[in-house]
Amino acid sequence: MIYPEQLAISEQGLTHAKKETLLTRFFENMSEKKQLFLGYQTNQDVQFSSSLLPFLTLNLLNLGDGFEDGSYEINAKQFERAVIDYYARLWGFSTSFPPRSYWGHTTAMGSTEGNLYALWNARDYLNGYAVEGHHQAVQTKNKPVVIYSEATHYSVKKSCQILGLSTFNDAGPYLGDCPINQGNWQQALATKESGAVKEEDLYRIAAFFLERDYPIILILNHGTTFSGGSDAINRIINHLKPILGNNSEFDRRYWIHVDGALSANFSPYLKDDPFAISQDPYEFRHPDVMSICSSPYKWIGAPWACGIFLMREKFKVGSPHRPSYIAGRDSTVSGSRQGIYALYLWERLSTLGTQGLKKIAIRNEHNANYLHQQLTRLAQFQPNLIVMPKPNGSNIVRFSTPNDKINRQFSLAQDDVEVKGKNQRMSHVVVLSHVTQHMLDRLLDELSTPYAFQKPKSIQHPLTANYFGFFK
Template identity: 35%
Template sequence: MTEEALLELTKKKNTSSPNDRIKELYARLSTQQRDFLGLQLSQALDFSSLAPFLNIHLNNLGDPFVSNCATLNTREMECEVLDHFAGLWHAPGRVPLDPDSYWGFLLTMGATEGNLYALWNARDYLAGDPLMHGGSGEKNRVPVLFYSEDTHYSITKCTRLLQLETFHKLGNGLYPGLCPITKDGRWPDGIPSCDGSIDPKHLAALVDFFVARGYPPIVFLNVGTSFKGAYDDVESVWQALLPVFERHGLRIRATENERQDYWVHIDGALGAGYLPHLEKAKALGLTEERVPIFDFRLPYVSSIVTSAHKWFGAPFPSGVFMTREKYRLNPCAQAQYVVTPDSTLASSRNGLSALILWYAINNSVGDTPARVASRCARLADYATRRLEKIREWHPGFWVKRASASLAVRFPTPRSEIFERFGLSADGGASHIFIMPHVTRSMVDALAEALSAPNAFEGCV
């Protein structure tokens, strides 16, 4: 809906009673929800039994593992949810003060909050700021961030908020014309990717350039990009980076007395929730999809985030951040009156988020999550094949799907179709995401609409 249309709608409705407005809004959103295909937002949710909690302020204040005076909380559920994700991501169990133990918290916003916190932690860790449990660090180093051209647009906001140097900004500022991966030496905005997945060789060349000049790297990888739903191959990235690190004498493993000289962060907004269940589905023989490994089984992974409202289907943005205890920085403050370290990004956090994610996890047990994941993978394959038939009516029509992705891309149709199915667009391409609520009949309805003679009328 355009801003003008929204303003006009507001003018028409401002004389209605609040209850009438709510009824009209619910009717409109319920209609939109039935055909919603465009963004990676699961609509398979039923939290009606939690409605009474809307009348209780639930505040998970401060560190989830430290009790405090905010007794109206769901910290017990939050810790259980964190334990669940530690299991999904093969992290060691939570043992206070154990350097390899996991630590994390549930996000009040989506994965962007977790990405911001991870980059903040990475910047200050590599710059030598004090850690929770000691360990020396070289002072005053300037970390540099590396990310692909398919990274979520919020990366720009995060780097500006943190005043974090990126390879693009630093390259243009100090080393113009010297980019090692372009013919003319210009620095690209993001590292080139192949159908959404970062190019490990180009990444390694750029990291080599800056490490040779004394800049420790922060490597930001995607496990389910926002538009293409693609996965960076974390293991291949490490195989490309390791010789660079060894050649320049970077510390590969953190010890009790020394820090490592890099940070690898995984933005798994969608994929970090979906892939563990797809991996289980493959073990059960329910799918043949290739499932990339991205989690804490890989000792070089420093932090991971996921969004609860994407794969798991929370009714509002929320998510999970997780790292290892040995990477934690000293909290900025510990307010005596709340009796808890201020160790998260948002001091007050949404306790309802923890309750909703706990409820979703505990109502999807056994092999049900694996079966849902395998069904979505099969449906993504079906959607690709179904949409390919549209070439019979529109010869210039094309369909693309990255390996194991839940996103299927195609040319952007006219506005009526675009709005009906809640599509999103980028550079003349639109996509659908096969989330748990999507059915074959929804895919067929889209295919039928796209097959109409005027489906692309008026499109550039």
């Protein structure tokens, strides 16, 4: 354990020996936690190529727009563009002919920044600002309203507050009776057991605002934070299309954004052809999706958080602000982004290639299915263990929260999930590259003990002794 006073920065500083001792102890502690790290969406299998080490002696700064060179010469924008181009092809944003029809950038954060940018651009687009496809601003009748489900990442609510955007909960009470939730506007847009939005409720809420000439910003999820479940994006958009209509220069009716924080990185690789877009209800690559973001560091592993944001360029709000200081557009939230992020992503993606990425996705899917099957088997012996169905294509497995010792031991995240009409506290495992079958067996072995799900004094149904240690 490292005590705060040992880390205090003094006037004289710390000796090299003391610093080395503290850092060694800290690294050993983190490495120990990594051995059983199962509960969060961050891949701890970080492979930092030695070929990138020299670049850590530079401040590679991608300043301003990644598609403009600008005047800051020590940058990695060409690598950023290569990464964005790859994701544009993977997510169906690129066309087989020039010119480029998409715009995007690597983010300084994960998908939180991507969600913020999407909402920022959506707000200004629907408020009539000039955009790349239409260079004149237009008058709009009403302010946009944001619609999202209760499983949507908490960063969306925060971004709405930052940007002064009204959610359907905020705007609805001024316009009439709520068409869902027994008329209660303050209730969230409910989800199914998988974490996918209840579609009929979504349709009714969307219709309510569109019929009153309020443009909507619709946030859809491809891989929710806790369940890994996905909204049926293809089916939802096709169903809504008759009332959404078409966006035009003078009639801006909607913005559709997909938060694909984790799943958008790997779900295409679970198909025979990762680049082939299907008509599956849960296909997230729909031509009416106007923006999308993800956090590739969560899936392929990285020593820092970073993300990908991509959108249809013709809907991008113009960036008239061109500081002479950077000789280009100041068109991102953070203004400047570390070029080493783009360089790292390019190195990992180009090393693995499409086939390597496909192997990782399939291996993780296999391990997630293994854990779910073994937990289901264990539930026959553990009276207090509930195992939730695993959404198709999800690498997340949910089950009843065990005791605090096990939660801490495996760094398990928790949340309340409605099961048969009652809220149940659940934990989950996120299966990523660092998660081995041995780690999963360690967890299963702990969960098979008599007191795994309740305090010893309250045990009423002791387990069969022969089952203990089964997974060793």
